[in-house]
Amino acid sequence: MHNPQLNKNGELQHLLTIEGLPRAIVTQILDTASSFVGISDREVKKVPLMRGKSVFNLFFENSTRTRTTFEIASKRLSADVINLNISASSTSKGESLLDTIDNLAAMHADMFVVRHAQSGAPYLIAKHLIDTQRSHVHVVNAGDGRHAHPTQGLLDMYTIRHYKQDFSNLTVAIVGDILHSRVARSDIHALTTLGVPEVRAIGPRTLLPSGLEQMGVRVFHNMEEGLRGVDVIIMLRLQNERMSGALLPSAQEYFKSYGLTTERLALAKPDAIVMHPGPMNRGVEIESAVADGAQAVILPQVTFGIAVRMAVMSILAGN
Amino acid sequence: MHNPQLNKNGELQHLLTIEGLPRAIVTQILDTASSFVGISDREVKKVPLMRGKSVFNLFFENSTRTRTTFEIASKRLSADVINLNISASSTSKGESLLDTIDNLAAMHADMFVVRHAQSGAPYLIAKHLIDTQRSHVHVVNAGDGRHAHPTQGLLDMYTIRHYKQDFSNLTVAIVGDILHSRVARSDIHALTTLGVPEVRAIGPRTLLPSGLEQMGVRVFHNMEEGLRGVDVIIMLRLQNERMSGALLPSAQEYFKSYGLTTERLALAKPDAIVMHPGPMNRGVEIESAVADGAQAVILPQVTFGIAVRMAVMSILAGN
Amino acid sequence: MHNPQLNKNGELQHLLTIEGLPRAIVTQILDTASSFVGISDREVKKVPLMRGKSVFNLFFENSTRTRTTFEIASKRLSADVINLNISASSTSKGESLLDTIDNLAAMHADMFVVRHAQSGAPYLIAKHLIDTQRSHVHVVNAGDGRHAHPTQGLLDMYTIRHYKQDFSNLTVAIVGDILHSRVARSDIHALTTLGVPEVRAIGPRTLLPSGLEQMGVRVFHNMEEGLRGVDVIIMLRLQNERMSGALLPSAQEYFKSYGLTTERLALAKPDAIVMHPGPMNRGVEIESAVADGAQAVILPQVTFGIAVRMAVMSILAGN
Numbered sequence: 042m043h044n045p046q047l048n049k050n051g052e053l054q055h056l057l058t059i060e061g062l063p064r065a066i067v068t069q070i071l072d073t074a075s076s077f078v079g080i081s082d083r084e085v086k087k088v089p090l091m092r093g094k095s096v097f098n099l100f101f102e103n104s105t106r107t108r109t110t111f112e113i114a115s116k117r118l119s120a121d122v123i124n125l126n127i128s129a130s131s132t133s134k135g136e137s138l139l140d141t142i143d144n145l146a147a148m149h150a151d152m153f154v155v156r157h158a159q160s161g162a163p164y165l166i167a168k169h170l171i172d173t174q175r176s177h178v179h180v181v182n183a184g185d186g187r188h189a190h191p192t193q194g195l196l197d198m199y200t201i202r203h204y205k206q207d208f209s210n211l212t213v214a215i216v217g218d219i220l221h222s223r224v225a226r227s228d229i230h231a232l233t234t235l236g237v238p239e240v241r242a243i244g245p246r247t248l249l250p251s252g253l254e255q256m257g258v259r260v261f262h263n264m265e266e267g268l269r270g271v272d273v274i275i276m277l278r279l280q281n282e283r284m285s286g287a288l289l290p291s292a293q294e295y296f297k298s299y300g301l302t303t304e305r306l307a308l309a310k311p312d313a314i315v316m317h318p319g320p321m322n323r324g325v326e327i328e329s330a331v332a333d334g335a336q337a338v339i340l341p342q343v344t345f346g347i348a349v350r351m352a353v354m355s356i357l358a359g360n
Numbered sequence: 361m362h363n364p365q366l367n368k369n370g371e372l373q374h375l376l377t378i379e380g381l382p383r384a385i386v387t388q389i390l391d392t393a394s395s396f397v398g399i400s401d402r403e404v405k406k407v408p409l410m411r412g413k414s415v416f417n418l419f420f421e422n423s424t425r426t427r428t429t430f431e432i433a434s435k436r437l438s439a440d441v442i443n444l445n446i447s448a449s450s451t452s453k454g455e456s457l458l459d460t461i462d463n464l465a466a467m468h469a470d471m472f473v474v475r476h477a478q479s480g481a482p483y484l485i486a487k488h489l490i491d492t493q494r495s496h497v498h499v500v501n502a503g504d505g506r507h508a509h510p511t512q513g514l515l516d517m518y519t520i521r522h523y524k525q526d527f528s529n530l531t532v533a534i535v536g537d538i539l540h541s542r543v544a545r546s547d548i549h550a551l552t553t554l555g556v557p558e559v560r561a562i563g564p565r566t567l568l569p570s571g572l573e574q575m576g577v578r579v580f581h582n583m584e585e586g587l588r589g590v591d592v593i594i595m596l597r598l599q600n601e602r603m604s605g606a607l608l609p610s611a612q613e614y615f616k617s618y619g620l621t622t623e624r625l626a627l628a629k630p631d632a633i634v635m636h637p638g639p640m641n642r643g644v645e646i647e648s649a650v651a652d653g654a655q656a657v658i659l660p661q662v663t664f665g666i667a668v669r670m671a672v673m674s675i676l677a678g679n
Numbered sequence: 680m681h682n683p684q685l686n687k688n689g690e691l692q693h694l695l696t697i698e699g700l701p702r703a704i705v706t707q708i709l710d711t712a713s714s715f716v717g718i719s720d721r722e723v724k725k726v727p728l729m730r731g732k733s734v735f736n737l738f739f740e741n742s743t744r745t746r747t748t749f750e751i752a753s754k755r756l757s758a759d760v761i762n763l764n765i766s767a768s769s770t771s772k773g774e775s776l777l778d779t780i781d782n783l784a785a786m787h788a789d790m791f792v793v794r795h796a797q798s799g800a801p802y803l804i805a806k807h808l809i810d811t812q813r814s815h816v817h818v819v820n821a822g823d824g825r826h827a828h829p830t831q832g833l834l835d836m837y838t839i840r841h842y843k844q845d846f847s848n849l850t851v852a853i854v855g856d857i858l859h860s861r862v863a864r865s866d867i868h869a870l871t872t873l874g875v876p877e878v879r880a881i882g883p884r885t886l887l888p889s890g891l892e893q894m895g896v897r898v899f900h901n902m903e904e905g906l907r908g909v910d911v912i913i914m915l916r917l918q919n920e921r922m923s924g925a926l927l928p929s930a931q932e933y934f935k936s937y938g939l940t941t942e943r944l945a946l947a948k949p950d951a952i953v954m955h956p957g958p959m960n961r962g963v964e965i966e967s968a969v970a971d972g973a974q975a976v977i978l979p980q981v982t983f984g985i986a987v988r989m990a991v992m993s994i995l996a997g998n
Contacts, residue, residue, distance in 0.1 A: 081787040085731030087759075092406030095432060106782070109761055113733060113786055116759040121406075123428055136639035143636060144425070147662035148432055149400040165406040319782060320774035343785035412723030414751060440725075440754040442747055455958035463744070463957060466981035467751055468719040 045167050048176070052360040055180040056166040056353050058189040059230040067234055073352035074345065080117065081347060090355045091120035094151040097122045100183075101157040106320065107183050110343075111154045114350035118358075120151075138162070139169050146170065152179045152357065160186030179357040182239050187223055192353060194227030194320055196346040198235060200338055201273055204314050208232070214267055214309075215239040216299060217277030217326055218248040224318045225277055229256055242265035244299060247288040255346065265300050268308040276301055277315045279326045292325045302328045306336065314338045364486050367495070371679040374486040374499040375672050377508040378549040384644070386553055393664065399436065400666060409674045410439035413470040417443045419502075420457075420476040425639065426502050429662075430473045433669035437677075439470075442624050455480065458488050460505055463628060465489065471498045471676065479505030490553035498676040506542055511672060512637055513546030515665040517554060520592055522664065523633050533560040533586050533628075535618060536596030537567040537643055543637045544596055548575055564584035566607040584620050587627040595620055595636045598645045611644045621647045625655065633657045683805050686814070690998040693818040694991050696827040703870055709837050712983065718755065719985060721982040728993045729758035732789040733780035736762045738821075739795040745821050747793045748981075752988035758789075776800065777807050783810065786897040790817045790995065798824030817995040825861055830991060831956055832865030834984040836873060837864040838976055839911055841983065842952050846870070850877040850958055852947075854907055854937060855915030855964055856886040862956045863915055867894055871993065880889075881905035882937060902937050906946040914955045917964045930963045940966045944974065952976045 044061055048054040053066055080086055096115045108124065115122040127141065136144075141155070152245050155163040163182035170178050180221075184190040205211055209229075213232055219225040219242050232240050233256070242253050243261045253260050261267030268274065284292040301315065315337045323329045331337060363380055363575065366372040372385055399405055400488045415434045417427050427443065434441040455463075461472070474482040482501035489497050503509040517527075524530055532551055538544040538561050551559050552575070561572050572579050575577065581585030603611040620634065634646075634656045642648045650656060682699055685984055686692040691704055718724055723976050735751045736746050746762065753760040765779065774782075780791070780934075793801040801820035808816050822828040836846075851870055857863040857880050868876050871894065880891050881899045899905030906912065922930040939953065953975045961967045969975060 083731070084786060086733065087731040093406040095400075095405065105763060105765070108765065109783075110786065112761055113759070116733075116761075117731075121432070122436075125424060125428065127424070137642070140638075140640060140642075143659055144662055145428075147659040148406060148429065148666050149663065252607075319778075321778060323775070323778075325626075336494055340781055340785040343782055344787065347786050406919075412721070412755075414724065414754075438697055444743060444747065446743070456961070459957075459959060459961075462978055463981055464747075466978040467748065467985050468724060468982065551738040592759070 045164065045171060048258045048360060053356055054176055054360060055163075055165050056191050056357065057167055057180065057182045059191045059194045059227050059234065060189070062234065063200045063229060064234050064236075067195070067198065067231065070195055070349065070352050070356060071202060073356055074257055074348040076200055077348035078345065080351075081344065086117050087119055088117065089119045091115070091118040091151075091358050094120045094358055095149060096120045096122045096152045096154060096354070097145055097150050098154045099123060099127055099145075099156070100125065101127045101155070101162065102157055102184070103128070104184065107156060109276070110346055111181075111183060111350055114347050117347070118351055118355055120354070136164070137187060137271060140301065142166050142169060146148065146175055146178050150178055152181065152354065154181045154183050155185070156183040157185050160188035162186075181353060181357070182221055187221055188226065189308065190223040190227050192346070192350050193224050194231040195353070196342060196349040197228050197275065197316060197318075198231045199349050200316060201314075202312045203341070204338060205272060208235040208237050209356040211237050211271040211273060212239040212241065213237055213274045213275065214243055214271045215277065216243040216264070216267070216301065218279055219244055219284055220248045220250045220254070222277050225275075228275060240266050245289070248283070264305060265308055268305055271309045272313055274301065274306070274309060274313060274315050276315065276327050278318060278320065279322055284325070292322075297326055298324055300324075301331050303330050303334070306331055306334075316342055319343070364483065364490060367679060371673055373679060374482075375497055375510050375676065376483050376486055376499065376501045378510045378513045378546050378553065383555075384552050385473045386514070386517065386550065387670050389514055389668065389675060390521060392675055393518050393667040396667035396670040397664065398665065399670075401458055403620055404635040405436050406438055407436065408438045410434070410437040410677050412636065413439045413674070413677055414468060415439045415441045415471045415473060416469050417441060417463055418446055418464075418472050418474045419444065420446045420474070420481065421503075422447070423475055423503065428474060429665055430500075430502060430669055433666050433673060436666070437670055437674055438476065439673075457484070461485050461488060464492055465497050469497055471500065471673065472557050473500045473502050473621075474504070476504045479507035481505075500672060500676065506540055507545065509546050511665070511669055512543050513550040514546050514635040514672070516594065516635060516637075516660060517550045518664045518668050519635060519661045520633075522660070523657060524591060527554040527556050529557040530556050530592060531560065531590045532556055532592040532594065533562055534594045534596065535562040535583070535586070535592045535620065537598055538563055538572070538596065539567045540599060540602070541596050544594075547594060548577060552576055552585040560590065560645070561587050564608070567602070583624060584627055587624055590628045591632055593625070593628060593632060595634065595646050597637060597639065598641055603644070611641075615644055618641075619645060619647060622649050622652050622653070625650055635661055638662070683802065683809060686998060691868065691994055692968060692998060693801075694829050694995065695802050695805055695818065695820045697829045697832045697872065698827070699863050700872065702872050702874075705833070705836065705869065708833055708987065708989065708990050708994060711994055712837050712986040715986035715989040716983065718989075719982065725757055726755065727757045729753070729756040729789075729996050732758045732996055733787060734758045734760045734790045734792060734992070735783055735788050736760060736789050737765055737793045738763065738781075739765045739793070739800065740822070742768070742794055742822065745794060746985055748988055749819075752985050752992060755985070756989055756993055758992075776803070780804050780807060783814055784816050788816055790819065790992065792819045792821050793823070794821040795823045798826035800824075817913055819991060819995065822861055825859055826864065828861040828865050830984070830988050831862045832869040833991070834953060834980060834987040835866050835913065835956075836869045837963055837983045838954060838980045839952075841979070842976060843910060846873040846875050847912045849875050851911040851913065852879040852881055852909045853913045853915065854881040854902070854905070854939065856917055856921055857879060857882055857891070858886045858888045859918065859921070860915050863913075864911060867896060871895055879905050881907065883927070886921070892977060896916050902943060903946055906943055909947045910951055912939065912944070912947060912951060912953050914953065914965050916956060916958065917960055922963070930960070934963055935949050938962070938964055938966060939969050941968050941972070944972075945967055954980055957981070
């Protein structure tokens, strides 16, 4: 099977992962997002690009935050949005995932935004739609297990491009629990695709996956060494469930070794930017002074995230 | 009291049950639905028939699936929809059902779509609105207890008419737990109203209500006998709570006697259609090969369901 | 810090409490609401005043009823509404209140409608937005702890003005659990601001706060004495948790002393009106005959409530 994300003409049909996505398409998304950034500042923040289209937010895993960004993006594109929290619904009645999808597709859905705790669920849905000749219904992966979170990866790229213009001479460090992070995975694929020459992963051995080097990533277990001279720092959220137990001694210990403090930030380039996908654990992975400091671009990430999601959705709807 | 569903001019004012609904009104709904089937295929799937109207989805019993169909139908009619999951709300504060209704009606509601575990709740609401001279607020029954599910009944009729054109020479079999099924009850009333000459009920004694013969239904306890020569098979969902215990030995036993298999389907007419209100229990009441087979029209039912709900809502709003 | 509700030009920027709100602004809101009362009767109940604006209903405390009124008001103003039930969301991931606000503001929110169990939460949010130069994002308090419920206070004033025209010669009694009531507090401030000469508080010692006299309120522990000659009776809901235990012996005892019965109502002026913020406990604080009687204006309160919320939101959006 050819890349299920692209149609016969090589256009974006589904957004499942950044892995294997042609650079031209990543750039098309970022360029389209640029045109939407201005819309959010206007008096009337809507464009009629998806008027009358039905977007289903299928959240098999709860995430108010991500769901909200897609809901806003849909409404600003004038689409009709239906939020479905599926854990509490049909699947609890024993209906299979694909029966649920068939059912919603039969209601003339135009797009499924899918969040699922299991890696590969959005791919499974897209493949089913393709196999049954209904690939005019588009799938957007809004985070699947530990696999991918492509719109987060794209908004991170948008943010980097906004502040650094060019990817071709950057050093980017990703810090924290890379092992369990779909954000990290998507970021690494995106940075590689866009030609970033040096991508670094910083974290304790227990939270770094094997195989990073094969992906072209330089691994650091020492935070100070890893941060030296970088242009971009992407901090990851430390999930509560990791903070005690087998993988980490405690949140305090983690902060001591891998928390981003003002002192550590000073090791990066003077104009380095600090990113975080949110929600932040202040005092765990990041010091408040850094989170609220002049180098943090965490809130612009959120703003750009709406524009990037509008871009992805409108490109899909147009193809 | 005259039929509370009709106004003084004999027009549809509330949709509570198909029982007693004049054939002309059933036909009007199906004809109106025809005109909406095309809309869902258009680029912009919206018509302005209910622009500025406020539709309240009052779900006293959870049903994401049915709520979604009404939400989509409302949005495609350009209405404003407000979803209220009432179990978790005012009634838990001790407010009575009718106080809740008075309150929402005072917000200038135009329509209540009501789902309730208790039979008769939508009727109670409609009667209260009529008694207090507010019958410009319309009530649609979206399923009440074991009583009725009229929009499901209507979409089933739409589906049958779509595939069979004429009702006047059909044999229709309804299979399964008819005792607890509001769908079965609504289907029987609709089929009778539309002049279907032979309606059959197939199921074990424990799951068939008494009084079916008086409704003009032929009763079969043997699946093979019941299916012989039918034009339409309506399978019912076997609720999980019936699958073990007093009424049935087990799901496996049920499938052995009443599951719709390819072999059994061959007993019906060669062009017989297979329907199911969903969600299906594959391997319990229906074999997967049948559910996904050429004679199944289960997904078209869903598609027609949106159009039928749009028809009901727009007819009510226009009267 | 000057009044955080007003901007430099003395216009309404946030609605946090009626305390300290200039009379001219209260009157402006009531006058604006007048113009919206008619809209809800029209065929198309929408005006485009907030088209393309994003309103976030931030309910940190569940209240379907209040959330619904704001959702309807927003939709009738053509705004995009996003409902966030926050208890179940980011704050459960350990994100701070202000990080959540920053995040949503970065999505280009135009308005936050905030309900919170803690007094002062909406003020905290407004202050944070002002301090960070983002006061173009407006905050509406939809009820905070025991502190204030300004839109309820305003709709109560609208109702009184509708039935009594002039505030300058009225006697208004507020009856019940004033100690725990944000509604009572907002009503007292509003009545005082609008120049009502006599405001009475009626209730048992355990449910009246100290300091009422300093607010210019006459205190009565005897219901009959307190009701004598009043023009307006505002009944308060008795929260379930007060009905037994330390503060009150039982709901029955409460009704015997402070329930509004037909006999007691006869002690007020013959044209006195009876108000209640809902949801009512029939037979606890109010007799059904009174709740449904000719002097009750409880449902008109609900109707006016939509218009008042539209007024507040459109005034804020315009400033």
